[in-house]
Amino acid sequence: MGSSKFPFAVLCRGSIVGVCYGRNADDLPTPDKAVDLIQQHNIKYARIYDANIQVLKAFANTGIELMIGISNSDLLPFSQFQSNADTWLKNNILPYYPATKITYITVGAEVTEAPNNESALVVPAMHNILTSLKKLGLHKKIKVSTTHSLGVLSRSFPPSAGAFSSKHALFLKPLLEFLAENQSPFMIDIYPYYAYRDSPSNVSLDYALFQSSSEVIDPNTGLLYTNMFDAQIDALYFALMALNFRTIKVMVTETGWPSKGSPKETAATPDNAQIYNANLIRHVINDTGTPAKPGEDVDVYIFSLFNENRKPGLESERNWGLFYPDQTSVYNLDFSGRGAVVGMPTPNSNGTAGGFNGTTKTWCIASSNATQLDLQNAVDWACSTGNVDCSPIQPSQPCFQPDNLASHASYAFNAYYQQNGATDIACTFGGTGVRVDKDPSNALFPSVQTLLHRSLCLGSDAMHFLNCKLVYFALQAMITACI
Structure with missing residues (x-):
């Protein structure tokens, strides 16, 4: 998936999850509203594909760490003249930095997949951007890299046999030297969806969705793999080690699952998209690493924030979004990674929503450990984007008393929870929601x-x-x- 498409280890800060904010559509909300939506979901990392002024301004003073892009069409002028890089940085970065917290610049995107292979221009352009950053004293605060598709490998299975394609050797050698010297990550776009769609007889859906109950064994190392995501990342690490680049970290700059596809794309459903992304987030946040790199940070950016109606190709290409352009959720997703495995409850005999096994009535209430700010943000989201009718908790209305944020939040959380299937994922609210199986009314209204x-x-x-x-x-x- 090209550049038109709900984070990284410094001082052991752990794995992070961000979102890709693509704008290849004509029906999207303004950048200010898009950034508000990102904040409402406590997303702290975002990737954009250019240096649009309105977008950069919208991210100012939010604290969100931003990855910005230089398009493939701009590689030629950046690679030819240092002055072009200097001017771009002076006009597109300096006016907004550090209010807009830019931490990465991607120079080109998946260049080896582009119709006009411009890979020879990438490293010279990266050097010029880095030189410009050094002149401004920003080279240690803003890292420079470029993104790749998995097609940069000639072999990815078994993971231990991972190898870069020899046809890209002239491009990769100086690139990897640049990344190692400057402690920049190798950025990869990984899509298990495509592996399953294009080869369902060889890849099980459960394996692609982090739901496999069986393990795939790497015959060379004996390592056990329960999901394709880990296997593809380890294939990259083995490819890097084969060339003796052992210090370069892998960063996943795009991954996700489409919620809708053409008739032949039967796996492109909202349920599968929710399962993949929810399980991905939990897998990453738990800092389990991969079989070849246990405990290693794996930073991930989910593609994408919105469905993009101008993207060409199959129906799935226009349906990777976590949100519709009207800012309503395509499906529920908790970016905290604290929810349990995604699943739907079965109804109880009395018709009420059951718990995870359908055995008891459950409720969703505000966590006693949540901060007032996080609770307020969660309530604001539930009563707006979450489509909860919050009129009963307004002054003089039946559920206004007791007049405190915790009880109002519990009302909003539970209303959303019951409306959305009473699943674990529907009671997260950035970690401020808690599922209970005892009627909470006595405790909340003593x-x-x-x-x-x-x-x-x-x-x-x-x-x-x-x-x-x-x-x-x-x-x-x-x-x-x-x-």
Whole structure:
């Protein structure tokens, strides 16, 4: 997938997950709204494919670390003259940095896959960009690299046999020397979806979706692989080691799964997209590394933020987005990685949504460990993009009391949770939601419960007591409805 397409180890900060913000569409929200959406989901890393001024301004003062791109069409002028690189940096970076937190510049994208192979221009252009950064004292804060497709390998299975294609040797040798010398990552775009789609007889869907119950054994190393993502990354590491480049880290600058495809693309569904990305995030955030690199950080950017209606090709090409252009979710995705394995609950006999095994009624409430800021951001998202009707928690409405953020958040979280299948993934809210299997109304509304029980229902008159109990149960039902 080319450059038109919901992060990295410094001082042991652990693996990170970002999102690719492509804009090859004519129906997208403004950059300001797109950045608001990214923030609402607590996404701290983003990749864009150019240096659009409006986009750079929109990311200013957000703290989001930004990867920006130089297109393949600009490689020629950047490779020919240092002055072109100097001017570009002065006009496109300096006015917005450091308010806009730019951390990577990608010089060209998947050049070996481009119709006009411009790979010979990449390394000279990278050198000129780096020289410009050095002049400004920014070369240690902004890393320079370029992205590749998996087609840069001639062999990727078994992983230990991973090897770069000899036809790219003249391009790769100076590139790898540049990356090693400047401690820049090798950037790769990995798509297990394509491996499954193009060879379903050799690749199981479960293996591509991180759901395999069996293991694939590398006969040369004895390493066991339970998913294709790890196998493809390790193939790259083995290819790098074969050329004696052992210090270069691999960064995944694009990966994802389409939610819709042409009739023959049967695996392109919202369920599979949700499963792949949710399991990917959890796999990455857990810092398990890969079989060949256990515990190694694997930084990932998910493609992509929005569906892009102007992309050519099969139907799937226009449906990689986590969000529709109107900013509603294509499917639920938790970027914190704290949710359990994606699955759907089965309904209980009474028709209510069950828990993960369909055995008990479950609720989603605000975590007691969440900060007020994170809770407020989550409530704002649920009541807007999440399509929850939050009118009952407005002043003078039935669920406004108790008037505190935790109870309001619990109402919004649970409403969203029940509307979206009562799955683990629907109760994450950036780590601020918690699933419970005990009715939380008593715990969340203790003062109201006490009032009902101790004040309204203490009369000695039998009829008064009966009427009071009717009121009690009516109010009790209302309280429960607020959860």
